[in-house]
Amino acid sequence: MRASASAGKVNRTYLALPKTAAALTDARLFQEHGIGLFTYDQRNIEEALPARYFETAAAAPREVEDPEVSQLEKEVQQLRAEFAALEEAVRDLKEELVSSKTPATLEEGVQTYMPERSRTGLRVIDKLPAYLVGNPWVEVLSRRGRGESAIVS
Amino acid sequence: MAGGNLRLLAENSAAFVRVPIRSIQMVVDLEDPLAPELTLEDFVEAHGTGPTAPRHRILNVEVLTCPEDQQPILASECGHCPRFVRRFDNMAYFRRENPVSAGSR
Numbered sequence: 001m002r003a004s005a006s007a008g009k010v011n012r013t014y015l016a017l018p019k020t021a022a023a024l025t026d027a028r029l030f031q032e033h034g035i036g037l038f039t040y041d042q043r044n045i046e047e048a049l050p051a052r053y054f055e056t057a058a059a060a061p062r063e064v065e066d067p068e069v070s071q072l073e074k075e076v077q078q079l080r081a082e083f084a085a086l087e088e089a090v091r092d093l094k095e096e097l098v099s100s101k102t103p104a105t106l107e108e109g110v111q112t113y114m115p116e117r118s119r120t121g122l123r124v125i126d127k128l129p130a131y132l133v134g135n136p137w138v139e140v141l142s143r144r145g146r147g148e149s150a151i152v153s
Numbered sequence: 154m155a156g157g158n159l160r161l162l163a164e165n166s167a168a169f170v171r172v173p174i175r176s177i178q179m180v181v182d183l184e185d186p187l188a189p190e191l192t193l194e195d196f197v198e199a200h201g202t203g204p205t206a207p208r209h210r211i212l213n214v215e216v217l218t219c220p221e222d223q224q225p226i227l228a229s230e231c232g233h234c235p236r237f238v239r240r241f242d243n244m245a246y247f248r249r250e251n252p253v254s255a256g257s258r
Contacts, residue, residue, distance in 0.1 A: 020232030027241040037239060041232075043253070048239035 004033045012051040014038055022048060169238065170220045170247045174228050179212045180204045220247045 003015050014036040017025065022039040027049045030037050036051025132138055180196040182188035193211060197203055204211060215228035220236065228245065231237040236247040 018232070019237060020229065023232035023237060023240055023245070024229055025240065026243065027239045031241070039239065041235075043235065046238070049241070 003035050009054075011054055012036060014051050016040060016045075168249055170249055172217045172220055172245045172247065174215050174217045174240070174243045174245055176243075177214045177216065179214055181210045181212055182208060183210060184208050217245055221251075 003013055006013050013034065015030060016038040017040075019039045019041045022037065027037050030049055031052075034052030034054065035049075036047065037049035038045055039048045040046075178193040179190050180193055181190055191199060193204070196209075216225050217228060217231070218224070219226045219230075219234075221234065228240065231240070231245055231247075234247070235253050236251050238246040238248060240246070
């Protein structure tokens with residue numbers, strides 16, 4: 001039964017039987033399924049019935065077992081997964097950027113309503129220490145002071 | 154295609170002998186050891202009825218003529234013969250020459 005299941009999936013299927021068993025088994029049964037028969041005894045082994053050659057079975061494994069194609073398919077799948085992950089990361093970064101920009105514009109709006117008096121009170125320092133140059137906290141802290149003075153006044 | 158293959162098989166050449174296998178159904182009486190073993194047809198003719206299950210058993214005996222000595226043999230005995238090739242469609246295929254004696258020549 002197992003041999004008949006493999007017949008058609010491979011090029012040729014053979015059964016090997018001892019001669020004593022082959023004398024009791026009608027080889028027509030094997031021939032109907034395209035299975036070949038080998039018989040053996042203590043002296044020799046011989047092909048009692050040639051197996052049928054299955055053409056269709058030869059093409060199928062070649063398609064599946066091509067290592068280059070399977071390797072390329074794997075690589076394409078990996079690239080697709082990486083691309084999807086990158087797209088998601090970019091989307092998240094965009095959202096973060098938009099949300100971080102929104103409070104800054106509001107603060108700028110508040111600045112326009114600040115009194116002239118407090119602005120003029122600011123001194124411009126020409127030479128700042130290196131750790132203050134380009135430090136965003138300087139701007140934030142300076143605004144905080146102005147805001148508090150505005151509330152007090 | 155398959156028919157073409159069959160025609161080209163070596164068994165159809167002069168190197169092989171084909172011997173028909175005959176199947177005979179025998180009725181055995183398990184209770185009476187002196188009762189003769191009859192074929193199913195003869196049993197029905199003799200008793201006027203078919204064999205009954207616990208007492209009688211039907212055996213299928215496959216026989217053929219041995220190409221070596223022209224004696225009747227069981228099909229199961231062919232497996233011991235070096236000339237036997239295969240059994241196909243109730244025919245036993247034998248080599249015309251014994252491979253053992255041909256090899257020793």
